[in-house]
Amino acid sequence: MSYPAYQYDHLPYQVDNAGEASMPSHTPVLLNESVTGLHIKANGIYLDATFGRGGHSRVILNQLGEQGQLMVLDRDPQAISAAHELAATDHRVQVLAGTFSQLGDLMSQDINVDGALFDLGISSPQVDQSERGFSFQQDGPIDMRMDNAHGMSAADWLNRANSDEIAWVLTTYGEERFGDDIAKQIVQARARSPIKTTKQLVEVILAVVPSMAAGKHPATKVFQAIRMHINDELEEIRVGLPIVTERMNSQARLVVISYHSIEHQLVSDVLKRKHISEDLTDSTSSKPKLRKVGHAIRANRGERLANRRARSALLRIWEKKDGT
Numbered sequence: 001m002s003y004p005a006y007q008y009d010h011l012p013y014q015v016d017n018a019g020e021a022s023m024p025s026h027t028p029v030l031l032n033e034s035v036t037g038l039h040i041k042a043n044g045i046y047l048d049a050t051f052g053r054g055g056h057s058r059v060i061l062n063q064l065g066e067q068g069q070l071m072v073l074d075r076d077p078q079a080i081s082a083a084h085e086l087a088a089t090d091h092r093v094q095v096l097a098g099t100f101s102q103l104g105d106l107m108s109q110d111i112n113v114d115g116a117l118f119d120l121g122i123s124s125p126q127v128d129q130s131e132r133g134f135s136f137q138q139d140g141p142i143d144m145r146m147d148n149a150h151g152m153s154a155a156d157w158l159n160r161a162n163s164d165e166i167a168w169v170l171t172t173y174g175e176e177r178f179g180d181d182i183a184k185q186i187v188q189a190r191a192r193s194p195i196k197t198t199k200q201l202v203e204v205i206l207a208v209v210p211s212m213a214a215g216k217h218p219a220t221k222v223f224q225a226i227r228m229h230i231n232d233e234l235e236e237i238r239v240g241l242p243i244v245t246e247r248m249n250s251q252a253r254l255v256v257i258s259y260h261s262i263e264h265q266l267v268s269d270v271l272k273r274k275h276i277s278e279d280l281t282d283s284t285s286s287k288p289k290l291r292k293v294g295h296a297i298r299a300n301r302g303e304r305l306a307n308r309r310a311r312s313a314l315l316r317i318w319e320k321k322d323g324t
């Protein structure tokens with residue numbers, strides 16, 4: 001059996017999504033560093049928990065041998081369709097459609113992994129398609145669901161939630177200091193006409209936060225906060241990481257790329273086995289099953305210049321302790 005030769009030796013890490021001519025692409029972040037961090041054994045079993053467009057998966061496959069296996073997970077139907085295209089060309093790939101928190105049911109009970117990768121957050125195709133509603137730079141319906149076949153859209157939530165709930169989300173997940181005022185403005189605006197588009201929401205935000213602070217668009221934090229709430233992103237990390245930790249063999253590696261301070265902190269707290277409550281405070285902790293490997297890694301200047309998403313990326317590596 002021969003495998004497709006995926007070559008990523010040439011920076012900047014642009015992935016050619018073979019067979020996906022109609023699908024937008026994603027430039028994987030910290031590609032070489034993350035796959036190197038997995039310490040891949042040729043015949044090992046690996047999990048890419050955030051398949052996206054498979055940038056990381058393809059490099060993992062390059063390093064896996066004939067008996068190796070790669071499970072790939074995503075909750076986004078377009079990502080899953082791209083994953084099925086890859087699986088059709090490579091028998092080592094098994095596609096899991098669902099969320100981190102469902103991994104306990106999705107992974108075969110008799111399988112433990114030799115390494116797992118989480119490249120958190122959203123992919124470029126999700127942001128770049130205006131109809132997905134993730135971007136404040138393009139007008140579209142405010143959807144923001146990674147799995148846009150299930151659950152409540154951001155528009156539905158924004159038009160139903162009360163002012164206190166909206167303020168809590170913006171302040172807690174977006175660390176938005178104008179969260180209370182923006183929430184009140186949203187409630188006033190929707191009384192005149194339901195907020196259905198990203199443009200409408202941006203106009204509401206600009207009425208409260210008029211200036212660009214530190215080169216950031218005033219809507220940046222609000223969009224991040226709503227997206228995190230709609231996709232239950234922190235709960236997914238809080239529930240999903242321990243599931244994978246339990247299913248790792250001794251000395252298996254866990255590689256996590258996170259993109260903002262709340263994610264960075266939550267990942268390390270969860271892996272230290274602190275018990276985090278919903279308002280992000282922690283209480284007691286129990287003995288960690290993983291040990292940290294090396295220092296956190298940031299993208300180098302070349303990658304940061306070539307790929308905006310790489311600017312905030314933080315890569316960390318853990319290893320499962322023997323006998324845990």
Ligand SMILES: C[S@@+](CC[C@H](N)C(=O)[O-])C[C@H]1O[C@@H](n2cnc3c(N)ncnc32)[C@H](O)[C@@H]1O
Nearest residue numbers: 028050052053054055056074075076099100236
């Ligand atoms: C940053 S992208 C990954 C990109 C990928 N590494 C690549 O190179 O193409 C994150 C992906 O993870 C998925 N995702 C995020 N949170 C998830 C969750 N809780 N469960 C399953 N998939 C999730 C998103 O839908 C998105 O496709």
